[in-house]
Amino acid sequence: MSNYQERHDMRPLGRDEVRGSIMNLDPPTGRVRLPAWFDEIRWERIDYLGWRDTRAQQRVYLVAEVDGEARGVVLRQNPSQPALASRAVMCDLCRFTRRFNEVALFTAPRASADKRRRLSAVGLLLCVDLGCVRAVHRTPVTGPHDPPPEQVVASRRQGLRRRTADFLRSVPDRVGTPRRSR
Numbered sequence: 001m002s003n004y005q006e007r008h009d010m011r012p013l014g015r016d017e018v019r020g021s022i023m024n025l026d027p028p029t030g031r032v033r034l035p036a037w038f039d040e041i042r043w044e045r046i047d048y049l050g051w052r053d054t055r056a057q058q059r060v061y062l063v064a065e066v067d068g069e070a071r072g073v074v075l076r077q078n079p080s081q082p083a084l085a086s087r088a089v090m091c092d093l094c095r096f097t098r099r100f101n102e103v104a105l106f107t108a109p110r111a112s113a114d115k116r117r118r119l120s121a122v123g124l125l126l127c128v129d130l131g132c133v134r135a136v137h138r139t140p141v142t143g144p145h146d147p148p149p150e151q152v153v154a155s156r157r158q159g160l161r162r163r164t165a166d167f168l169r170s171v172p173d174r175v176g177t178p179r180r181s182r
């Protein structure tokens with residue numbers, strides 16, 4: 001129907017696959033609580049799977065298919081910074097600009113026995129409601145010289161997918177493997 005569906009849809013991931021994809025769990029054997037709506041996920045509509053831990057509200061999980069494999073991180077939402085109040089902030093993943101309290105800094109703590117290495121956590125500015133995957137579907141306001149709306153949506157989704165993959169690749173693999181210091 002549309003010419004703009006060349007991008008690959010996210011492959012439906014299994015529960016165990018999602019649980020096993022979190023690279024920075026601390027401890028590495030920690031339990032990942034999946035969202036209650038896991039069975040209702042419409043995989044063809046989303047470019048990442050993101051959800052908030054119901055028992056630890058500052059904690060969110062972000063999982064995507066990267067290079068054919070499920071890759072995910074657990075992120076901690078930093079307390080809001082008053083200095084940013086009243087400013088609009090752009091989400092690093094969907095690139096939508098939102099109110100200052102709708103985007104927050106999230107960091108991916110490195111699960112490491114070595115406390116010093118925790119300092120080098122990677123972070124990003126992200127929609128607090130993890131709504132990037134919905135925002136990219138919004139019908140764009142286009143003028144006569146703009147590309148058709150489906151193309152705008154497809155290119156937003158491609159960008160979201162690419163930036164999510166880049167971020168997930170930037171988080172080191174399984175650094176939490178228990179290691180005894182001598």
Ligand SMILES: [Zn+2]
Nearest residue numbers: 091094127132
């Ligand atoms: Zn976003």
